Amino acid sequence: MEAVTVHLGDFSSHMRELGKGFLFTLVIGTTDTSLVPGITIAGAKPELTHYTPAADAEYLVLGRCRVIPTVPMTPDGKPTPALITRSAIKLTGSGVLVVNAGTRVRPNIPIIDLQGEPGRDIKTGLAINRNVVNRAFDNGVILGENLARVSGAIVIGESIPAGTTTAMAFLVAMGYDAWNKMSSASPVNPRDLKITVAREALKNAGIDKPLEDPLEAVSRVGDPVILAIGAIAIGAARQGAKVLLAGGTQMAAVLAFIKHLDKGTLSNVAIGTTEWLIGDRTADLVGLIREIAEVPLASVNLSFSDMPHEGLRAYEEGFVKEGVGAGGVSIAAIARGFTIKRLKEVILGDYRVLLRGVGGIDH
Template sequence: MIGGKDIIGPRHSASKFFSAAKNPFFCCVISHTATSEIPGLTVAGANPELVKYTSPADAEFLHYGYCRCIPGVPATPDGKPTPAVITKAALELAGIPFLVVDAGTKVRPDIPCVSFGVKPGGNITQENAMDVSDAKRALEYGHALGRQLARSSDLVVIGESIPGGTTTALAVLSALGIDALFKVSSSMPENPHGLKNKTVKSALERARISAAEKAPAALEAMSLVGDPMMPSVAGISAGALEAGAKVMLAGGTQMSAVLAVMKGLSIPLTDDVCIGTTIYVAKDSSADLAGLVKQVSPKVPVLACDLRLEKSSKPGLQAFARGFVKEGVGAGGSSIAAMLKTKANGKKMLAAIERVYERSIERKMASTTTAT
């Protein structure tokens, strides 16, 4: 298999996507849900007030290797970096072009990007996630963009950055009748399933969605308890597939919710669609990505890359293998695309990631410490 044993998944699927990975294109959808501001749901931000900067900071890091919307570097004080470090390394290694889509951020990134003109998502325990008109707009704009991206690439890789996204994913999966309790992943080693389940129960009750009744339509489910990322990614995927490209949904359990939405919208789920993630999500004992995907569509393969981060000399990168962060900003999917395009293995990917970490995290942290 390409990448040796470092790309895990059905052999025929890896080969099929390898044939389309000579000229991949990466698209990252950044968004916000006020659900992420519930204390304890995410570590994507030092506190609820800073969570709104996570997605724009990730996008700025992809472009510049540093952030403009926040001071300092995109890492926790003890050096645990944003997964954008992995994504940036993959894009640089393979020379993969990329585009950022603003789909409802609370703080606009200081970069050139495409805006879908939708509002940030609401706290699903208190209000609807978004207006139906915004969900429709995100689908429509995404479809148009996906068709254009497919004109320049045979493989469109779509990632996301939205703190709290696994909780809204759980809500939408549950609303659509998928058994998802205790199956979504987390950015923390100790998955806060209790808080997520409580949040989703409250949201479903507020929206008057009951497991005993008929599941709502996909558009309605997203509007009631989802987030703006979902219709945006679903639309881009639909447009790219319609135009003849293959689509890799680059992310963790959030992407199983996108798959469920696509199925509900009658978007064909064939083996031209796959989920690309890291082994840190695929092998997460507190979640079940493969099981969620199988419930939605057994035809959709899950590919996972082993980036060998446990062997890194950088404690901040080792943290991914210990259950921190695990995935985000399309880290797994972009790495798989880079490995398929360049035939790099996990060892080469690790070296590339460490170079970006040293350049963008360690040196800037050192200069900040010296300055203070």
């Protein structure tokens, strides 16, 4: 089996550019939508979801967390997808930037701040103040332009709890059929709950027909991460950099955002994800991309079925699937010449370090 499977388009130019080196940008944000009970498993309790993006960022950069006193792993040993991303970054020696799109809890590491704000609960119909949206967008474009002067390949990932729900509402607001097509970090996708939240958001925002302006859609029912990734991607792609949106169904919302603001930049944009996400029968990333704009879409064929720890094998059972740029950064590592086998060796080693952080229990 090939290490990377191409599902849509011609991914070769992105692989060539990634092979020369890449810069990874992690965009973090929060919304109060994640406080809706049952909508996400990205936190032991709803109120703890506001800590997740900061903890992911700290672990990615430091190998440990500062905003929480524990390692980023569930009590039964299921690790954050930042484990995969960190391992791939270590292999390639690539640079990492963390961008704050708008978070309730800021990580205690160096970050770039777009001067955005955390999102409210989208059910209010006013997710982010429009003036804040405009400011963060302008700053994101400037950042993307400058990143492109540093590297010809920019990989952008995300960490935002409940992001698939806000992405669904955003896509529907822009006229796309995203119902029942968004993935989940849980093996039991709470699709009915997501739809209920999205429908209430659209109703309270007064959206009964498709919007033309994605900035307005973000302001009403979106989230700061869609906004920030879209802006950074537009800025970098305008300068000729190859941009890899590293994530799952949330990146469909980013793709729509880019299409409606600067369609010409799509020739430099592709999406990279995991085979776990592609194989999610409760979602349809391929169908979403075809509906929006058929840019190249590839997945890394990373399997944990032979891993010696239950916490890692849980990924094969539908837990997590994607996040923190795991799929896209793994693809970038393969483009640099590393094998799936080598990547898994580093992941296993890093996971065992995490286990020692919780007392060495062999999950």
